[in-house]
Amino acid sequence: MKAINTMYINGEFVTPHGTNTLDLFSPVTNQKIAEVTLGDEIDTKQAISAAKEAFKTYSKSTVKERITYLENVRNAIEKRKEALIDVMIEEYGGVRQFSAMTIEFAINDFTTMIDLLKEYQFEQVVGKSKVVLQPVGVVGIIIPWNMSNGFIGTKLSTALAAGCTVVVKPSEMSAQQTQIMAACFHEANLPKGVVNFIHGLGDVVGAEITRNPDIHKISFTGSTNVGKMIAKGAVDTMKRVTLELGGKSPNIILDDADLQTAIPTAIMAAFLNSGQACAAATRLLVPMEKLNEVNTIAKNFAASLKVGDPNDLDTAIGPMVSQKQYERVIDYIQIGQQEGATLLTGGTQKPQGLEAGNFIAATIFTNVNNKMRIAREEIFGPVLCIIPYQTEEEVIEIANDTDYGLAAYVSASDIERAKKVASQLDAGRICINGLSHDAKAPFGGFKQSGIGREYGVYGLSAYLEPKAILE
DSSP states (O other): OEEEOOEEETTEEEOOSOOOEEEEEOTTTOOEEEEEEOOOHHHHHHHHHHHHHHHHHHTTOOHHHHHHHHHHHHHHHHHTHHHHHHHHHHHHOOOHHHHHHHHHHHHHHHHHHHHHHTTOOSEEEETTEEEEEEEOOEEEEEOOSTTHHHHHHHHHHHHHHHTOEEEEEOOGGGHHHHHHHHHHHHHTTOOTTSEEEOOOOIIIIIHHHHHOTTOOEEEEESOHHHHHHHHHHHGGGTOEEEEEOOOOOEEEEOTTSOHHHHHHHHHHHHSGGGGOOTTOOOEEEEEGGGHHHHHHHHHHHHHHSEESOTTSTTEEEOOOSSHHHHHHHHHHHHHHHHHTOEEEEOOSSOOTTOTTTTOOOOEEEESOOTTSHHHHSOOOSSEEEEEEESSHHHHHHHHHOSSOOSEEEEEOSOHHHHHHHHTTOOOSEEEESSOOOOTTSOBOOSGGGEESOBSHHHHHHTTEEEEEEOO
8 A cells, every 4th residue: 555645845745744644545446545644724835835935036937948847847757657647547547548648648738838938929019018928926726636647737837838836736536646747847857846736635725725815826627616616715815717617518410420430439528538527528419310320329339338447458438536426426327317318328237347346337318308417417427418409500509508618519521510500609619520639729618617718828828917018
């Protein structure tokens, strides 16, 4: 069993002031695999103080210096890539292919920011004035357990590129992953205090970050409910906030789509990261006249998906991160049955041979209507709702009839038609005919899916304050 009893503050791995511990369990076996010592308010204040002091000089660093730091971090992550993949599989239960993709994306985030810095103008002429874009200050970064080091790559590459210093509160359930990533930043020889990592609970470490006046911005990824709490707390000191929150993303299959391709792709989009993904396409909207055909294809394809050991390359769906998350998803499956949706495949019974872990079979409901809870609430597990529609106008209405607006998907043979439909959807990122990612394009949500955007120039601007100098 591993003991994680240090955290990274002011350029050193230090023994925390906090003494409370948390047991970490394998999602595959539910056996204890590690114990982490949790930081407290004093640890958090020390990290914030270190970041505040470091900001005095790091905020004045040159673009060339920041590029060097980003290159150093990227190289350190590249060296530890296999270890980062392995620990994500062990601690979180992410399937190997997704875990490998996550770390590659994290590496690419640093490359993207390096390239952006080479051309970005921190001083611009607007009208008759000079506008200086200066770093916003000390940033509190709060991230969830479902892609921990991926979020660290996205958020820290951007914050450091802007000239900000940071205090990171990852999920306490991701402590092993965080320790390896912290080692990467330590190896990169950043100035002391520029990056700090605190293991701790949201109502302790997260609360201190939210209320502390020396934090100038918060970047949070997580649930909408927690995001609202952070936003309410941040306003007392007028902190800037970027909130990437929940989703209930629609996947529209237009009547000219090739169902043999579109439906398997749609199911993979729904079960992305074992369904534990904010951008998962969990509402599949299909033409009513093709519902039976869709059901057949969906059921057959779901049966081909391997649920099992996340280490295996052919595993498509791994375990839920914890017993608590497993129970949440099972509750929603039962709710779907009670609401009258038709259970096409899957259900509440654990897959054979996987009874010890937090495994849930690929579950698909059909004949769902958009008023059901399973169609409106974020489940965060491998559960897909198939919702039939009659007309193109109706499907757009159904797609937008949600409190969320993080992502959306459209499949069609006629690309121009798909683009026309996409233009009418209220979502921050829309993929046409499949899953795709662009590290330079903005990512974030409409409505209750959040505030602000990440990635590329849009993400960088969120860490900068424009200052107009008029003559």
